[in-house]
Amino acid sequence: MTTSNENIINNETQNSSTIDPKELENIKKLCKLSIVNTINSYRLNTQQKLQSSEYQNNISTTSDNSDNDYRKIQLYSKIKDEYDRVKDMTPIVYGSKPQQQPNKPVTKQAGTTKPTVDKPTIEEDTQELDNLINSLPKQEEKKRKLDHSYNNALVIHNTLNTFNNNNNNNNATSNDRSLSLLNAAFAYDKPEWHPQWKLMRVVAGHTGWVRAISVDVRNEWFCTGSTDNTIKVWDLASGELKVTLTGHISAIRGLEVSSRHPYLFSVGEDNRVLCWDLEHNRQVRDYYGHSKGVYAVAMHPTLDILFTGGRDRVVRVWDIRTRAPIFQLQGHRNAVASLISQSADPQIISGSHDNTIRLWDLASGTSAATLTNHKSSIRAMVQHHKEYTFASAGSDNIKQWKCPEGAFIKNLSGHNSILNALALNQDNVLVSGGDNGTVHFWDWKSGYCFQKLETIAQPGSLHSEAGILAMSFDRTGSRLITCEADKSIKFYKEDDQSTPQKNPIASDWKPSFDNKRY
Template identity: 50%
Template sequence: MDSYDGENPLLREIDDFYSEIRWNNQFKYMGKLPSYLEDQINERKPILEQNDPFDIQEKPLSTALIPLDNTTRDVAGESLLDRYQKLITQEPRKHNPWKLSKVINGHLGWVRCIAMDPVDNEWFATGSNDSTIKVWDFASGKLKLTLSGHVMGVRDLVVSKRHPYMFSASEDKLVKCWDLEKNAPIRDYFGHLSGVHTVDIHPTLSLIASAGRDSVVKLWDIRSKKAVITLVGHKSPINSVKCTPADPQIISCSNDTTVITWDLVAAKPMKVITHHRKAVRDIAVHPGEFSVASCSTNDIRSWKLPEGSLLTNFESQNSGIINTLCVNQDDVLFAGADDGTLSFYDYRSGHKYQSFKTKQMPGSLESERGILSSSFDMTGLRLITGETDKSIKIWKQEFDSEFEELPWNPILSSQRF
C-alpha cells in the first residue's frame, strides 16, 4: 500500500477503506451492497462526512462509484478509479511454470498417500495399495526404507513435527504409530468399524484424528491409544480430515457432498458446508492464512475460517474427478485428477494458470494415468505426486523459462469477498 505521509488524509482514508473491501469484489455484479457492509460504512461515515465523496449507503454500487473518475488521483498520480478496479478484480499473481523433474518407481500398487519430512525436508514417505510404506531420500530419490505391518492398502500418512512418529491409516481398519528412530510400529489404534481413509495430527494437542468408511471422526490420545472423542455427523465415508490449532480444530469432507467444521469442545458440527454437489474427495489447509480449499468433480472452492464462508470459486470446469489438493505458501494450489491432469491455480484469484497431463509410464495403460495423492515439500518449490501407474513423480518450478499461461476469465472464477 502506498504511503501518503499525511499529505492528503482523505485520500489515505479512501484507500484504506477500499483495501478493506477488496476481498468482497464480487459485489461489483450486485445492485446493492449487503447490509453488513453498509453497517461498516455507517461506522466510517463520520470520518468521511466532511467532504462526502463516497456516500454509498442505500445506493447501487454503480451510482456510488460516480465520484471515482480519472480526474481524481492520489499523490502518486494513479487514478482512484483505476486503483479501485485493481482492488475489486483481484487479478491473479504471476507464477512460474511447473515441469517434471524425476520419476521414482518401487511400489507394486497405486500410490495412495504422501507425507513429507516436516522438519528437515530431507525425505518423504509414501503409502500404497501394496500395503507397504516406503521412505525415500528426497534429493536422490533412492529408497531408504520399507515398512511393513499393514495387511491391506495404506490410505494416508502423516509425520509429526513434535515427535519422532509417523501415523498411517489403512483399509485393514487400523491406525498405526511408527517410531522413526526404531523404524517399527509401536502402537495400534483399534476402534474403526471399517477401512480408515485419513489421519492427521493435532498441531498443539497430543491427539490424532482419523476417519474412513464408517463415517465418523475419531480423536485418539496418542499415548494411551484411547478414542477420547467420536464426532458423528457425516452420512457417507469420510475422505479427508485435517487438524488446525484454532477453532475449528477439526475439518472433514465426505462422499455425502459436505465439508464439516467441528466444535471440539461440544463434539458436534460447528458448520456444515453444502455447496458441493458431488462427493468431496480432499481438503487442503492453506499454510499461511486461516482458510481451507475443498475439491469435488469439476469443482474447487476455498472457505474462510472459522465461519466457513465461501472465499473463491476456482476455474475448475472440465477438470474431471479431482482426487487430491495441496497448497503452498506462495499461493499455488495444485489439483490432481483421475484422468492424469495436473492443474495449477493462483489461490487468491482462482485462476488456473497451467494445466497438462502427467507423463505416462512405459508399459502402463491409458487408464493408469490417474493422480491419487500430492504434497508440496517444505519450501513449496517441489511437488510430489502419487499415481495409479504405481510411480511417484517429482515436479519443480522453472524460474527462467516462459510458457503460455492460460487466459484468465474473471467471470469464471469468483473473486474473494
C-alpha cells in the same frame, strides 16, 4: 439592480401618502440595507464588501456600472455552480496573477501581533470577464466527462441521476442499474505471475497404486503408502529408497508424520490405525475402534491428538500416548475421505462422500457448521499456511472457504475431472490432481489457472492408470511430489527458463462474475 429597487421604493412612496415621513425614511434605509447585503453575498470571495455608508454615497450609479455589477453577479453564479463542492478556493477569482508585495512590517496593537496584508488587486476589465465566463465548461461538457469517468469509478455518485433524467429513456435504464454497484474489477485480485513447472524425476518401487504421501518436517525424507500394503521411506534429495515398513494387511490410504515426535501414523483399508517409531523403524502402537476401512488421518499441530475417519462415517479423536478414544464425531452419512486440523477453531474439518464438509467444535465434540455447497463427494482438502482459509475439491470444482464459520469465498472451475488431491505451497501456488492424470496449477488469490500438465503412464502400465491419487509439496515449496496410479512417484520443479515474457499471463483472462456457491 439598484435602479429597479429604487423605482419600487419610489412607487410605494407615491401610493402611501398617509405614511409618516419618518417611517417612510426608515423603510427606505431598510430597503437600501437589504440591497447592500444582497450584493455582499455575491462578493463574499472577492473581499470587496460594500458598507452601508459606501452605498449611500454611491447610490446614484450609472447604468453602465449597474451592468458591470450584473456581469459580476453572473460570473459569481457560474463559479458557484461549477465549484460548489470544492472546500477551498483561491480568493482571486478572475484568473489574474496577484502582484507580489514586499514583506510588510508587523504592527503591534493592544499587545497583539498582527501582520498587515494587502488585499489582492483585481482587474475589472469587461473583456476579461467575458472571456472568463465563456471559458467555463458548459453543463453538457461536464456530463460527458462524468460519463467517461463512470467506467473507472468505484461507486457511482448519486449526481449521475440528474444527468440520466435529462437523457432519453433508452440511455436512462442502462445507467440507473449501475448506481448502487461497485466496479466489479476491483473486487477481484489480479493474477500473480508464477513460473511454469516441469517434470524433474520419476521414482519407481511400489508394486501397487501409490495412494498416500507425507513429508518429513526437516525436509530430509518423505514416505509413501500403496495398495501393495507397504510404506516406503525415500530420500528427498536423491529419490533413493531408505526403508520399507510392513504391518498393514490391506491398502494404505493415509500417512501423517508428527512434527513434534519421531512418529509416523498410517491408516488403511484393514480398519487399522498404526503408529511407527522412525528411530527404530518398527510399529509401537495400534489404535482400535474403526469398524471399516480408514481413509483419512490428521494430527493436531499443538496437542497430542490424532484424528481419523473412514467408511464407518465417524471421525474419531485419539489420545496419542494412551491410545484412548476422546470423541466419536458423528454426523456424516457416508465415508469420511479427507481431514485437516489447525490450532484455531474449527480445530478439525472433515470432508465426506456425502457431499458435505463439517467444521467441528473440539471442546464439545459437536458439529459447529455443515457446508453443503458441493454437488459431489469431497476427496481432498488443503489449508492455507498464513490465511485463515482452506480449499476443498470434488468432481464439480474447487471451492475456497473462510474460517471459522466456513464462509464461501469463490470457485476455481475448469479442472474437469474427479479431483483426488490438492497441494499448496508458500508462494500461493495451488495444485490439483485429477483421476484422468491431469495436473492444474492455480494462483490461489485470483483463481487463475496458469498451467495444465498431463502425466504419462509409465511403460508396462495401462493408459487408464495415468491418474493422480495423492500429492504434496516439500517443506520449501520448490518441489512437487505426485503419487500416481501407474505405481510411480513423480517430482516436479519450477522451470528455470520460464520468464514473464516467455510465459505471460493470458491477456484475455477475466474474473468470473458467475461465481455461484453451488
